[in-house]
Structure formats: C-alpha cells, structure tokens
Amino acid sequence: GEARDEEEPSSRLLRPSYRHLWSLPPTESPHTALSFLGGSSSTGGGGPSSGPGPCLAVACADNSFYLFDPRRRRLSDWSQDLGLPSSEKLPAELTGRQPKGAGAGQQVARRISGEYPTGIASNPGTPNKFLLVSHGFFCAIDLDRPVPPRSDYFPPRHVRARRGRKRPRDSAAAAEAGNNGGGGGKANFTVCLRYSGVLFLDFVGPDEMVAVERPWMAVANGLPEALERRVYGVN
16 A cells, blocks of 8 residues: 555656647638647748747638647737738639639639648658648648749649639640749649548658558449449430
8 A cells, every 4th residue: 555655646747637728719711620830930031921930730621721829829920921811812723712803814713623621741851841631632831931822733734733723825834834933843832633532641750751542433443333223214
C-alpha cells in the first residue's frame, strides 16, 4: 500500500489535462478540415503580410480557408490582411467566384467539379507552405507569396482543366502560358489534377509526400451484377 501511495503523485503528473480554449467563429461555409501549421513568423515578402507563424488552418466547403491564431484567439494577421470573406479574395478556379467586372472578353472560371477539401497537408521542410487536399485535386499554397487572382492547373491540358475554365479564343494563348505569373508548377495556388480517388495524402517527412488513391472504376468493377435492370423502351 505504501509503494502505491508513493507512485500516485507521479502518475497524476503524467495524466493529460484538457480544457476548452476557444470556439472557432462561424464562417460563410461549413468547416471540412483543419490542421495546425508550424514554423516561426516569416520575414519573406509577397503575401498579405509576413508568414503566419504557428496557426490553425481551417478549410471550408467552398474551397476557401482561414488561418487562426489560437494563442490570441482570433484570425491570424495573414487572413486579416487577405480580407473577408476569403472566398472572394482567393483564386476563382478554387472557389468558383467570378472576378468583379468579368465580361465577354475575359476568362470565366468554374469551381472544380463541386469538390471540397478533405484534408490539409503541411511539409515539415517548408512550414509556410501547405496543400489543400480533396478527393480529386490538391492546391499548393505558399503563404509567403502573393495571392493571385487566378490559379494555374497542372497538368495544364488535363480534361478537367479545360472543362473548369471556359475561355474565349483571344485569351487561349495567354492561358496556355499560365495566368498565374510563371507557370511551370512554380506559381502560387497551383491546382494539381494528377490524382483522383484520393483516400489519404500527407507528408511523412521533409519534402516526402505519400498519396493513397482508390479510383472509382476499381470500386465500380468490384460491385456485384444488378439483379434487375430497367431498359428504356422495353416492357
């Protein structure tokens, strides 16, 4: 009995202690994923402000996202500098919004096939960069670089890239060259369409990513034959 009494104080110290810190404020679209982003505040220029430092990234159903500062219990400086709501400040290809004043001579974007973020993946080697992950795409975001009005697609000739952006003939050449300021996969907010049926995507180490795919056709081919099938025009 005495030995057990001596162990009790140390065991109490090892027990986790949880308490409610803060409730996230409501956004214009429901939350679908969240993740803590590490790293110290960046001094690099280009973004709405310097890098966010340790923060909580929250993705929403309309493909927008917010960064929160849990220590100060408010929006991070990055999100405040970007402006509210964030869905109106992010690239049109990501959120489906139309640029103000868009006319017949401008490109018209369409949101990526109604998909929504299912996860947020952060590279330990670059704490101010992260991926907004969905089942059929991911968007590479660099918080130290400016937020462009439009996103590039990769691969640029992917069928969903052509379907997601309706463009007039006079702007086709500019779009092929990349409307994000550089192309070649180096532009900010580039949307990667190379993966589909993504079940899991995350980093297992600095600059080392793993993606698990389960194509829909593989699921459909494993289903049993239909017991009854109605054929149009047949009684």
